[in-house]
Each structure stands twice: as C-alpha cells, then as structure tokens.
Amino acid sequence: MSTDPIRPLGAEAGPVGDPGGRPAGTEPEAIRAAEAPRAEAAALADGEWHRLHPATPFLRGGVAFVAILGILVANFRDRLIDLAVGFEEKDPFDLLIERGWLLPVLGGAIVLVLLGVVGFYLSWRFNQFRVTDEVVEVRSGILFRTQRQARLDRIQGINLGRPLLARLFGAARLEISVAGQDANVRLAFLGSAAADTLRRDVLALASGAKRGGAPAVERARTGLLEQRVGELLAPELDPGEAPPESVVKIPPGRLIGSLLLTESTLILVLVLGVGIPWSLSVGSWYVLLGAFPALLGMGSLIVQRFTRTLRYSIAGTPNGVRVGYGLLSTSNQTIPPGRVHAIAVRQPLLWRAAGWWQITTNLASSGSGSGRGGATPATTLLPVGSRADVARVLALLHPALGDADPSLLETGLVGKGGTDGFVNAPRRARWLRPFSWRRTGFTLTGSALVLRRGAIWRSLILVPQARLQSVALVQGPLQRRLRLAGVHAHTVAGPVLPRLEVVDARTAVSLFDDLRTTAVTSGEADTTHRWNSPRTAS
Amino acid sequence: MAERLEPVDGEWKRVSPKQVGVELAGSGVTVLLAVVLAVVTFLLGAGVMAAIFTAAALVALFATSLVPRRVRSYGYQLREDDLLFRRGLLFQRFVAIPYGRMQLIDINRGPLSRALGLSELKFVTAAAATNVTIPGLPEGEAEGLRDRLVGLAETRRVGL
Structure with missing residues (x-):
C-alpha cells in the first residue's frame, strides 16, 4: 500500500484517459492491477491479491453520476445562485469576487471533488480478488467489508460480459457463477486481455489440471489504437484462445x-x-x-x-461450451462440462413449417435476476436452428448422447409415436392427452433420461442422469382410474420441467425404480466437478 | 377403482398418530371460519354468499374427515442409497432423494406441534421441486434422523 496515489487518481478523475495506454513499469502496484500487459496478466490467477481495472468506478456508474450532476448543474445553476445569494443576471464568478467568497467557494468545490475522487479511489483500492487452487475470492467495501468466496469445483459457468461503454475502453466484466440465487462472483471491470486470460486460468484450475499448463498466448503489442479496434471487432476476445468456428450460424x-x-x-x-x-x-x-x-x-x-x-455463436472448447451473444454489448458464457441439468428442444407451432427448433436449458447458475448488461447466463442456448443445428448443439451440451442410437434424435423430435424406441403412453391415455398420447413417452439412454411430449407444441427433454436431484412418482385420481401415473425428474430450477404425466402405472413404477438407482450410481460416478483431472473418488 | 401405487416393498416408517391432532386443528379452524361466515352472511341476508360459504364449510368438513387417513399415508424409508418419502391418498406422491443430494435439513416446530412434542423435518436439495417435508416426528426421533441423514449426506456428497 505504498503507492503514490496520483496516477490512479488521474485515471479516474480525468475523462478516463485510457488506462491501458499508460506506460507500464513506472509503478509496481499499477502493474499488478488488471490492465497490465499480457505477460503479467497471465499471473492474475497466482493466488495473490489483485486489483481491478482502475477505470472501474467510472465504468460502473461514474459516467451516469457525472452526467446527471452535469445536467443538474447546467439546469439549476441560475436557480441555485438565486436561492443562495439572491442576485440575478450576473456572472457567478463576478458575484463571488465581489463578495470576497471566491476562495471559500472554490476551496469547497475542490474539497468535494477530491472527496469523490478519494472515495472512488478507495473503493477501487479495497476491491481486491485472488484466485487460488481451491477458491476465487473477492473482498470489497471501505466501511462495510464483504468477502465472498467461490469454490472452483462448484463453478457453474463463467460469463465474460462487455457492455458497450466498457468495450470501448477495452474493459470486460468477468462473472463467475456458482449455484444459488445471486451467488455470483463479479469481477467488474478487468482489462479485456486480462479478463480473457483469467477466464482461461480459472477454468484450467477448476478443471483440476495442474498449474502452469498452457503458457500464456503471446500477442504482438501493436499500437494502442489498432489493439483496441482489434479487440472491438474480434468475434472472440482472444484469437489464440478462440475456439473453432461456431457450430451454428443463424442467418x-x-x-x-x-x-x-x-x-x-x-x-x-x-x-x-x-x-x-x-x-x-x-x-x-x-x-x-x-x-x-x-x-x-x-x-x-x-x-x-x-x-x-445477431452475433450468436456456440462452440465447444476443452473447458466447456462457449456461447456468445450480443452485437453492441456482448456476453460470452462458458459452461463447463456437466453443468447442464436439463435440456429441452422445443418447436413453437408457427415454426413447424420452417422446421425450426429452440434449445433451452436448466443451469444451476441462472435465475439470479441480475439482468444488467446482458450478464445473466442465458438459458436459451440455441435461439433458433434447424434439426441439424439441434444435433450439433446437443452433441456439445451432452456429448454422451453420441453413444446412443443415432436415430434417437429424429424419432424424438418428429416421430409420430408407436413402437419407435420410446416407451409411449398406452391408448387409454387419450382421455388425458387427446392429441399427443401417441408421442408422449420416454426412453433411457446410457446417460440420460429422454422425454418426448406434445403433438402440437412438440418438445423433447433430456435430463443427464448424473444431474438428477430427486425423483417423484405421482398419481392423481384420474390417472389411477386410467391405470396411469406420472414420473417427475427434479432438477435445478429453470425453464425446463422434466415431467412425464401419463405413463402406464406399472411402467412408471419401474421407471421410478430405474431412475432412483441411476440417480445414485451416475451421481457418484460423475467427476465433472473436476472435469480434467484424472478420475478421483467422489 | 384401480389399485394404488406401491412402488417398493419394505416397511414404511409412519409418523406419530399425534400428528392427526395438529392437522385436525388446522382444518378445524377452516371449517369453523367457513361456518361463521356462512351464518353471518345468512343473517345479513346475502343468500348467495351464505350458500357459497356453506359449500366451503362442507368441503372443509370433508377434508377434515380425511385427516386421520392422510396422516397415516405419510411414510418414509431409509434405504441403502436414498430416502424414500410418500404422502397422499387421492393424490399419491413418492419421492426418492439420494443421500448425497441433500443440501440441508431443517427441523421446524409449530406452536401446536411443540405442545405435542412433535417436529417437522424438511429436506432441501438443489431442486426446488423436491419439496419433501416429513411432519409429525417425535422430537428425539427427528433430531436423531437429522443427524444420521446429515452424516450420510456428508459421506456420500456428490456435486450438483
């Protein structure tokens, strides 16, 4: 804490002189701050405490604050002067000089500005984070200190959000989601390149791979402007880090x-x-x-x-599925393997002629409701796509599906029912599902429970068995009379409701039994919480 | 009427019969309220409202008459890998929770339950839909069960 505060102060108080452009090396603390060049940025996940991008307060809300203040002052200047002094139609400075108040007023204004700047500076100063082998930790607050830890093996996803303003200044917000309401660890803001490396390092650490794996990708340090333009236009933040082509393109x-x-x-x-x-x-x-x-x-x-x-993209990386969204404010979400709790492929009625489908998912990290700047993890992972697109996205989200019968998807999506590999509802279910009873059924692949529903609004639901939280078998009076029963798979909350309401009662009982067993066995066999580590005992 | 669901064999542990008292009190209050409202509206001359409240009272009375059977329908089994819970007569519900999936276990006591020495055990998993609460457990049993299940959940902990 022995830093000369002048430089960070300048960076904040001024109209955000570009922090990334400052010559590095004049000041140790500032180099450790996140906007340091890449070589240093690689060390952000080294277990030490680091600070965020110095322009953070400005990007977080300082702009709005300054703008509002400016508007207020511009609009109410005369009124205020009138109120305070009682004179009008005179230049305020003349007035001040006339009354000999110039010095006190100027001094007060300077003190106010200084206080604000010091406040911003301190809040930046006290906002620190570190990434160790086990946890990501953030501490913040000047008077009321808060400290938040997220265990790396519980990470549900990493979201790299770049609101338009931050994007212009080469900054990005890294949001590490863990399960639970509003439980995300937010690092806002970091330099774009630093955020990118940090994401990669956190993912690598979380995956269980050892430290010092892949070396940081060197990028030629070209001129500042070119670098910014490059960052702004790059579809992915870091070309070296960018996954192969998006598997789906939406015209x-x-x-x-x-x-x-x-x-x-x-x-x-x-x-x-x-x-x-x-x-x-x-x-x-x-x-x-x-x-x-x-x-x-x-x-x-x-x-x-x-x-x-418009610029939706989805691609597989070794550390999970990467989904990009956004034209002006972009967000880039990485979902590590085994973090998708349920997948639904749906077809709204009007899309039927075009043969389009949509994929939504249940993610443990969603539902935090902090929908600012598109930072919420999106649960819609394929907004619209053909059947081939669906197959490609499903292969990313649930790779084990590849082991199953390749015709499964086809029959699951558009099959008419009958004996087609799915265990469908018996004919007497037509009293409860007059149109869709033929299609309403399930099948168990080696790794997932697959439910097929709906004849008008068709949908196919996939629940990885290792993600089942509990299973319910239900029967109401009507179902009992028809010798039917329902089986509900319980997963984390989300837009997908994996429920089967009409199954033959005996089949339902045996399905309930099967799911009960597989929920335990596949849950215990699952190692995706440390997806890259050699198999460990859970 | 077709047979009821009986998905597993094995002995179901039932809740304390005293739980009948707790639930009777609950639905008794509803009946009383409906009757009072029916009488008041009738005296005020609002015939339609009185009829509605009378019907409500009858429905509540019917529900009350089912309480003893409903309480008998609660049951649980501690199996090798999971906790099995059942409830309901008309709407039967069986839920299986693998031990490793339990995130936390609450013990709740209402005023009436406390007077009767009963506790309610609530299980929370990562899925809100799990929604399993075992009512009417004697206090000692509830705490013993909680400790045992927490221990099991700890040793068999799995990821989300």
Whole structure:
C-alpha cells in the first residue's frame, strides 16, 4: 500500500484517459492491477491479491453520476445562485469576487471533488480478488467489508460480459457463477486481455489440471489504437484462445422470421386486424391509441432480441461450451462440462413449417435476476436452428448422447409415436392427452433420461442422469382410474420441467425404480466437478 | 377403482398418530371460519354468499374427515442409497432423494406441534421441486434422523 496515489487518481478523475495506454513499469502496484500487459496478466490467477481495472468506478456508474450532476448543474445553476445569494443576471464568478467568497467557494468545490475522487479511489483500492487452487475470492467495501468466496469445483459457468461503454475502453466484466440465487462472483471491470486470460486460468484450475499448463498466448503489442479496434471487432476476445468456428450460424433472415413467427405476434395481428376496421366503423379511432404502447413494447422487445442474437455463436472448447451473444454489448458464457441439468428442444407451432427448433436449458447458475448488461447466463442456448443445428448443439451440451442410437434424435423430435424406441403412453391415455398420447413417452439412454411430449407444441427433454436431484412418482385420481401415473425428474430450477404425466402405472413404477438407482450410481460416478483431472473418488 | 401405487416393498416408517391432532386443528379452524361466515352472511341476508360459504364449510368438513387417513399415508424409508418419502391418498406422491443430494435439513416446530412434542423435518436439495417435508416426528426421533441423514449426506456428497 505504498503507492503514490496520483496516477490512479488521474485515471479516474480525468475523462478516463485510457488506462491501458499508460506506460507500464513506472509503478509496481499499477502493474499488478488488471490492465497490465499480457505477460503479467497471465499471473492474475497466482493466488495473490489483485486489483481491478482502475477505470472501474467510472465504468460502473461514474459516467451516469457525472452526467446527471452535469445536467443538474447546467439546469439549476441560475436557480441555485438565486436561492443562495439572491442576485440575478450576473456572472457567478463576478458575484463571488465581489463578495470576497471566491476562495471559500472554490476551496469547497475542490474539497468535494477530491472527496469523490478519494472515495472512488478507495473503493477501487479495497476491491481486491485472488484466485487460488481451491477458491476465487473477492473482498470489497471501505466501511462495510464483504468477502465472498467461490469454490472452483462448484463453478457453474463463467460469463465474460462487455457492455458497450466498457468495450470501448477495452474493459470486460468477468462473472463467475456458482449455484444459488445471486451467488455470483463479479469481477467488474478487468482489462479485456486480462479478463480473457483469467477466464482461461480459472477454468484450467477448476478443471483440476495442474498449474502452469498452457503458457500464456503471446500477442504482438501493436499500437494502442489498432489493439483496441482489434479487440472491438474480434468475434472472440482472444484469437489464440478462440475456439473453432461456431457450430451454428443463424442467418439474419431466419432470425427475423423466428422473432416474428410467435404466438404473440399472431395475436397482435389478429387484434389489429379486427380492431382497426372496428374502430373505424364505429368512428372511435382513439381506441387505437390504446394499442400503441403494446406495439411499441413488442417492437422494442423484438429489436432487443434481434441485436442480442445477431452475433450468436456456440462452440465447444476443452473447458466447456462457449456461447456468445450480443452485437453492441456482448456476453460470452462458458459452461463447463456437466453443468447442464436439463435440456429441452422445443418447436413453437408457427415454426413447424420452417422446421425450426429452440434449445433451452436448466443451469444451476441462472435465475439470479441480475439482468444488467446482458450478464445473466442465458438459458436459451440455441435461439433458433434447424434439426441439424439441434444435433450439433446437443452433441456439445451432452456429448454422451453420441453413444446412443443415432436415430434417437429424429424419432424424438418428429416421430409420430408407436413402437419407435420410446416407451409411449398406452391408448387409454387419450382421455388425458387427446392429441399427443401417441408421442408422449420416454426412453433411457446410457446417460440420460429422454422425454418426448406434445403433438402440437412438440418438445423433447433430456435430463443427464448424473444431474438428477430427486425423483417423484405421482398419481392423481384420474390417472389411477386410467391405470396411469406420472414420473417427475427434479432438477435445478429453470425453464425446463422434466415431467412425464401419463405413463402406464406399472411402467412408471419401474421407471421410478430405474431412475432412483441411476440417480445414485451416475451421481457418484460423475467427476465433472473436476472435469480434467484424472478420475478421483467422489 | 384401480389399485394404488406401491412402488417398493419394505416397511414404511409412519409418523406419530399425534400428528392427526395438529392437522385436525388446522382444518378445524377452516371449517369453523367457513361456518361463521356462512351464518353471518345468512343473517345479513346475502343468500348467495351464505350458500357459497356453506359449500366451503362442507368441503372443509370433508377434508377434515380425511385427516386421520392422510396422516397415516405419510411414510418414509431409509434405504441403502436414498430416502424414500410418500404422502397422499387421492393424490399419491413418492419421492426418492439420494443421500448425497441433500443440501440441508431443517427441523421446524409449530406452536401446536411443540405442545405435542412433535417436529417437522424438511429436506432441501438443489431442486426446488423436491419439496419433501416429513411432519409429525417425535422430537428425539427427528433430531436423531437429522443427524444420521446429515452424516450420510456428508459421506456420500456428490456435486450438483
């Protein structure tokens, strides 16, 4: 703590002079701070305490603060002066000199600014993190200190978010999600390159691989501007770190189509189609004004989804699946192996003609609700894709599926039912599932429970058996009369509900039994919490 | 009516019969409330409301009459690898929780349960849907069971 505070102060108080551009090497602390060049950045996960990017307070909210203050001052200057002094139509400085208040007022202003700067500086100074072999730890707060630890083997995902502003300044937010509500460890902000290396190192440590594995990828230090532009445009932050091509590409046309072909657009069109002629015939056109907010809201939602999904990418890396989203503010999520608790492949009714599907998942880290800047781990891992895309994404999310019968996916998605490898509901289930009883069924692969449901809104659900938290067998009076029963697989919360409501009662009992056993055995055999380490006893 | 589900053999441990008292008190209050409301609305001359409340009282009374059987339907088994819990008559529910998946175990006591010396054991896994609560356990048994299960969960701990 023996640093000369002037430099970091300058970095914050000024209009964020570019911190990455400062010559490194003048000051030991600043080098250890995250915006250090790559050679040093590689050492961020060395078990020592480090600081965040010096521009952090500015990026986190300082901009808004300064802007608001500026607007307030500009708008209320005259009013304030009037209030305080009672004079008008005079230059405030003349006034001050006239009254001999210049020095005290100037001094006060300087003290205020200094206090703010010192506050920002201290909050930056006290916000430190370290990555050891076992945990990621963050401590922050000046008066009320908080310390948060996340065990590396419990990491559910790492999200690299780059809000537009931070992106312009070459900074990124690294969010390490662990299971639970609002339990994420946020490192906001780090230099882009540093965040990238740190992500790789944390993943490598979490995987159980030993330290000092892959050396840091050297990148030629070109001019600052070129580097920034390169970072801004790079699809992945670090070309050396970038995984192979995204396995799915969404053409813009398909994306727009998928956003427009939803039930809500249909309803809107219907409402407008009926509403406009009706209101015109009645002559009360102002009724239409009521529809305006809805239109606006829907339009903005579609635009938002569009920009978010336009640069969607998904690819497999040794340390998990990497999903990228976002056009302006980007987010890049890495889901280590074994962190997907349930997968649903769905087809909304209107997508049927186009043959599109969507993949959503249950992740233990989701649902924290901190949806700022697109940092929440997205549960929709394939926004829209063809059947081939679905197969490719499923192969990434649940690689063990490859061992199963290759026709499984086909029959699971579009099969009509009957004897096709799935154990389907008996005919008497038509009283409860008049349209879909033929298709409602399950099958067990070596590693997953596969449920098939729905004839109109078709869906296929996959639950890795090693992720089953518990299993339930249920039967209501109607099901009992029809000699049916339901089997529910319990996984972490998410958009996927792995439930089978109509199965032959005896089959249900044996399925319940099977799941009960496999939930235990595959859970104990599972080593994905340290996915790269040689098999250890759990 | 077809036969009820009986997915596993083995002895089900049942909860204390005193739990009937706790649950009877609960549904008794509902019946009483519905009756009082029915009478008041009838005296005030709101015939429709009175009819609705009378119906509600009858339904609650029916539910109350099922309480002893419902309490008898609660049961659990400690098996080799998992805890099995059952409940319900009309809507039967069996849940199997592998020991290694238990994240925490709560002991709760309501005022009435405390007077009768009963506890309620609540199991929490990473899945909210698990939702297993064993009511009506004698205090000593509840604590013994909790300690034993926590020990089992610790030795057989698996990831999420």
